[in-house]
Amino acid sequence: MNILDSIKNDLRKAIGKPKHRFRYFSMATCGLHGHIRQRILVLRDVADDFTLTAYTDSRSKKMMHIRENSEVSLLFFNSSKFIQVTMTANVRVEKDEETVLELWNRIKPRSRKDYITELPPGTIIQDPSEVGHQENIHYFTVLKLVPEKIEYVKLQKINHLRILFSRNGDSWDSCYLVP
Numbered sequence: 156m157n158i159l160d161s162i163k164n165d166l167r168k169a170i171g172k173p174k175h176r177f178r179y180f181s182m183a184t185c186g187l188h189g190h191i192r193q194r195i196l197v198l199r200d201v202a203d204d205f206t207l208t209a210y211t212d213s214r215s216k217k218m219m220h221i222r223e224n225s226e227v228s229l230l231f232f233n234s235s236k237f238i239q240v241t242m243t244a245n246v247r248v249e250k251d252e253e254t255v256l257e258l259w260n261r262i263k264p265r266s267r268k269d270y271i272t273e274l275p276p277g278t279i280i281q282d283p284s285e286v287g288h289q290e291n292i293h294y295f296t297v298l299k300l301v302p303e304k305i306e307y308v309k310l311q312k313i314n315h316l317r318i319l320f321s322r323n324g325d326s327w328d329s330c331y332l333v334p
Contacts, residue, residue, distance in 0.1 A: 181230040206300065255297055270295040
């Protein structure tokens with residue numbers, strides 16, 4: 156198995172295993188004014204073409220940044236295997252209402268509360284008990300993260316390994332980099 160397939164397999168394993176090291180990843184966005192923000196997202200799906208799926212609230216700061224600049228940086232790290240995977244990706248917001256509804260219906264009811272708060276994420280409140288939830292409305296948004304570059308780093312005792320994969324249409328080119 157080649158390394159790119161290995162990355163995809165590890166990402167796919169992470170979808171169903173909450174304790175998998177790639178299940179939670181960091182996504183950095185950059186708004187028009189150069190404000191960079193990072194946050195942790197949950198990996199929900201990995202398509203054959205490497206498109207990753209994650210969910211968010213449509214009112215979040217990340218959505219404002221994505222509207223301003225759809226290029227994001229993703230970071231996955233497996234500390235037990237000393238593997239780091241970074242990606243430069245473009246974000247597409249899923250617009251198909253049937254697809255969004257189908258994914259919404261798969262979310263456990265207790266997890267839906269993250270997408271139905273009365274106030275947008277990041278709003279200042281006096282006390283956590285002030286967070287109210289709405290009925291019959293949600294701000295659930297499906298993000299499709301389409302990688303253009305994937306960088307793989309494996310730290311080893313001798314000769315660390317670093318490879319850059321670049322999308323070229325439907326295939327990927329690769330080259331080794333100095334670690």
